[in-house]
Amino acid sequence: xxxxxxxxxxxxxxxxxxxxxxxxxxxxxxxxxxxxxxxxxxxxxxxxxxxxxxxxxxxxxxxxxxxxxxxxxxxxxxxxxxxxxxxxxxxxxxxxxxxxxxxxxxxxxxxxxxxxxxxxxxxxxxxxxxxxxxxxxxxxxxxxxxxxxxxx
Amino acid sequence: xxxxxxxxxxxxxxxxxxxxxxxxxxxxxxxxxxxxxxxxxxxxxxxxxxxxxxxxxxxxxxxxxxxxxxxxxxxxxxxxxxxxxxxxxxxxxxxxxxxxxxxxxxxxxxxxxxxxxxxxxxxxxxxxxxxxxxxxxxxxxxxxxxxxxxxxxxxxxxxxxxxxxxxxxxxxxxxxxxxxxxxxxxxxxxxxxxxxxxxxxxxxxxxxxxxxxxxxxxxxxxxxxxxxxxxxxxxxxxxxxxxxxxxxxxxxxxxxxxxxxxxxxxxxxxxxxxxxxxxxxxxxxxxxxxxxxxxxxxxxxxxxxxxxxxxxxxxxxxxxxxxxxxxxxxxxxxxxxxxxxxxxxxxxxxxxxxxxxxxxxxxxxxxxxxxxxxxxxxxxxxxxxxxxxxxxxxxxxxxxxxxxxxxxxxxxxxxxxxxxxxxxxxxxxxxxxxxxxxxxxxxxxxxxxxxxxxxxxxxxxxxxxxxxx
Numbered sequence: 230x231x232x233x234x235x236x237x238x239x240x241x242x243x244x245x246x247x248x249x250x251x252x253x254x255x256x257x258x259x260x261x262x263x264x265x266x267x268x269x270x271x272x273x274x275x276x277x278x279x280x281x282x283x284x285x286x287x288x289x290x291x292x293x294x295x296x297x298x299x300x301x302x303x304x305x306x307x308x309x310x311x312x313x314x315x316x317x318x319x320x321x322x323x324x325x326x327x328x329x330x331x332x333x334x335x336x337x338x339x340x341x342x343x344x345x346x347x348x349x350x351x352x353x354x355x356x357x358x359x360x361x362x363x364x365x366x367x368x369x370x371x372x373x374x375x376x377x378x379x380x381x
Numbered sequence: 382x383x384x385x386x387x388x389x390x391x392x393x394x395x396x397x398x399x400x401x402x403x404x405x406x407x408x409x410x411x412x413x414x415x416x417x418x419x420x421x422x423x424x425x426x427x428x429x430x431x432x433x434x435x436x437x438x439x440x441x442x443x444x445x446x447x448x449x450x451x452x453x454x455x456x457x458x459x460x461x462x463x464x465x466x467x468x469x470x471x472x473x474x475x476x477x478x479x480x481x482x483x484x485x486x487x488x489x490x491x492x493x494x495x496x497x498x499x500x501x502x503x504x505x506x507x508x509x510x511x512x513x514x515x516x517x518x519x520x521x522x523x524x525x526x527x528x529x530x531x532x533x534x535x536x537x538x539x540x541x542x543x544x545x546x547x548x549x550x551x552x553x554x555x556x557x558x559x560x561x562x563x564x565x566x567x568x569x570x571x572x573x574x575x576x577x578x579x580x581x582x583x584x585x586x587x588x589x590x591x592x593x594x595x596x597x598x599x600x601x602x603x604x605x606x607x608x609x610x611x612x613x614x615x616x617x618x619x620x621x622x623x624x625x626x627x628x629x630x631x632x633x634x635x636x637x638x639x640x641x642x643x644x645x646x647x648x649x650x651x652x653x654x655x656x657x658x659x660x661x662x663x664x665x666x667x668x669x670x671x672x673x674x675x676x677x678x679x680x681x682x683x684x685x686x687x688x689x690x691x692x693x694x695x696x697x698x699x700x701x702x703x704x705x706x707x708x709x710x711x712x713x714x715x716x717x718x719x720x721x722x723x724x725x726x727x728x729x730x731x732x733x734x735x736x737x738x739x740x741x742x743x744x745x746x747x748x749x750x751x752x753x754x755x756x757x758x759x760x761x762x763x764x765x766x767x768x769x770x771x772x773x774x775x776x777x778x779x780x781x782x783x784x785x786x787x788x789x790x791x792x793x794x795x796x797x798x799x800x801x802x803x804x805x806x807x808x809x810x811x812x813x814x815x816x817x818x819x820x821x822x823x824x825x826x827x828x829x830x831x832x833x834x835x836x837x838x839x840x841x842x843x844x845x846x847x848x849x850x
Contacts, residue, residue, distance in 0.1 A: 283391055284445065288467050294395045298422070322468065332394055334422075341423045344394065348421065351398040355406065355467075 232346055232376035235307040239264045241369045245310040245329070250318050253310065254278075254295060257331040260308045266333055272301035273333060287320030292354055296332035305343035306333040307350070309372065311364070328363055330354075350376075382438040382477060384408055384415040385429050389444035390463045393421030400443045400466030401427075407470035411478075420448065439477040440485070441466070450485060458485035507579075508617075509777070514578035515616055516776040519571040520754050522563050527761040527769050529560030534764050540805040540815040544711075564768065568596035568609055571775060572616030579620025580627065586645045587623055591615035591652035598701070600653070601661020603668060608700020609771050613778075614660065615652055622648040664701055671705040683797050687724045691793030694728040694808075695785040698767040698774060711806035723801035723818065726765065727827045728789035729808025733769030734762035734828065735788045735835025736781070743840035751776070751846075765809025777843065784839035792831025799823035 240260050247253035254277060262270050276297030280286065287293040308331040315325025332347055353359050359375075366372050386404050390396035401417040408415035418429045429452070434440070440458040442448050443466025450458060459473055459482045466473070476482055537553025538545035547554045569592035576588025594600045595611030607614070626644050635643070671693070678686050693706035710725035740747045740755025747755065754772045761769030774781045801824045805817040810828065818824050 280392060284462075284464065286395075288396065288399060288464065296392060296394050298392055298394065330395075334392075334394060344421070344423045347394050348398040348419075348423070351395040352402040355399055355402040 240308040242310045266306035269301035285319040287318030289322035291327040293318045293326040298334045302333040302335040385437040386417040386441040389420035389446040397421040404470045457482040511578040515571040515575035518574040524757040526564035531764040533557040544806040568612035569593045572612040575616025576620035580623035587648040588619040591619045603665035605701040605704040675709045687793040687797035691728040691790035695789035719802035722803040724793035724796045726803040726808035727792040727796040730762040731789045731831035732785035733758040735832040739836035746843045764811045788831045788835025796827040
């Protein structure tokens with residue numbers, strides 16, 4: 230399994246329209262919903278915000294990884310969006326967020342391949358050069374290319 | 382330095398691994414070794430081995446979820462949130478470098494003293510624990526019964542050939558009856574709550590029924606019941622029988638009636654049967670044997686006889702052995718040997734008086750409850766109610782019974798040698814008050830020496846109790 234099985238073209242948006250955290254959340258939930266990843270959009274949103282309430286998923290380094298594990302998710306999805314101007318995500322370091330990864334994971338799902346992929350992604354994001362590479366990407370294909378390089 | 386770390390977050394999807402990555406990278410950069418165990422949705426990965434932990438100089442737990450720390454006892458452990466692991470791993474490692482992280486002592490040290498002691502008690506000896514439970518419920522009955530009987534005898538009693546008798550119809554007779562009623566419950570309560578301690582609530586009824594049977598010799602053709610020792614046996618029997626029956630797997634249909642119908646009836650019958658057919662007969666037999674043995678000893682040395690009687694009186698405090706010795710002494714008064722009853726009268730009051738004194742001398746060795754029972758025992762001792770010692774004996778028989786036996790033996794022998802005589806079949810200082818005693822000074826000296834011997838002995842062998850608060 231590779232990241233691109235979780236993150237299809239439709240799930241990548243290089244220029245997010247939203248200007249606030251809430252708008253971007255809505256926008257990216259929309260990406261996953263349109264890609265057919267959700268059973269119940271509202272329920273998934275609830276799961277996302279529940280997680281957010283436990284502590285911001287803006288982990289610093291300009292990254293946010295809103296994620297929700299819910300029955301409302303049909304199959305595991307990973308959406309990726311960029312906001313070069315940055316958006317306030319109540320991040321732990323106070324920095325604005327530029328790279329947003331939205332993760333949707335079903336409550337019950339056979340196997341844990343998808344979790345391993347997300348784990349790889351999480352680890353990869355801690356790599357500064359990787360983050361910088363991401364920010365210079367101009368085409369969706371190149372994003373997928375970048376992620377293609379790691380698999381489990 | 383060598384580090385081990387654990388990372389964990391509520392969802393276990395991303396943060397866990399980010400923190401793991403950052404910590405490992407930071408350690409590498411700072412020239413340390415680190416192994417990170419991740420506890421995420423996938424489960425535990427890269428699990429720390431015992432060797433890993435042993436070799437580690439420090440432990441970092443970056444988790445927003447409960448992580449079991451028991452493995453890290455004795456290690457320097459730094460606990461932070463998972464985001465700290467992501468955000469400032471270098472800082473965390475630096476705190477170890479600067480030796481700022483305390484050693485994790487483990488949960489035991491954090492427990493309150495009482496809890497730790499309670500745990501130790503539980504590890505101690507289940508038999509001791511079961512006895513204690515029975516005794517603590519029994520004490521009020523002993524106190525009520527003993528004190529009311531003591532009071533009515535002291536004020537309303539008159540010495541007669543049959544012992545101290547309270548005239549019919551007097552108010553003291555009524556009060557005596559109340560005391561006797563309370564005493565009647567003593568043994569059943571003891572065995573009932575021993576059984577409860579073993580088998581929980583279902584043990585209560587079989588235990589109490591068993592205790593009643595144990596205390597009533599008429600069930601098994603004996604002149605005297607098996608006393609508190611019989612009650613202890615009944616309590617343990619009932620407890621273990623109930624426990625065993627509870628373990629039997631029964632069809633679903635019968636299950637609802639097990640606790641209210643089957644368990645109490647079957648176990649009560651089993652306890653009763655074992656007393657009537659197995660234990661009761663030997664008790665009656667022993668009593669007969671002891672009686673004829675005592676009769677055969679009339680010609681023997683007075684000192685030996687006094688020792689035997691003193692030991693018997695103290696052995697079961699109102700139980701069958703005590704009864705045999707007492708009846709023998711009473712019979713001897715009529716034969717003109719009131720000096721035998723004199724020894725017995727001394728021996729009778731030594732256990733409660735000696736133990737009462739012991740609670741005053743060695744406060745640390747008795748619970749609050751026991752110290753109260755000790756005061757009541759003193760009062761009971763004064764009027765010759767040996768039963769006042771039962772709460773102590775039942776709680777810790779192996780230490781208390783030998784001590785009181787020796788105390789009573791010493792007292793009985795001194796009384797015998799100094800020709801103390803008692804013309805009323807009753808014991809304790811009260812008989813002297815009623816002028817039934819010859820050689821009153823030596824009568825009291827014997828009692829006091831017996832008391833002191835008992836108190837010193839029992840406090841020497843008893844361990845300090847853990848204060849239960």
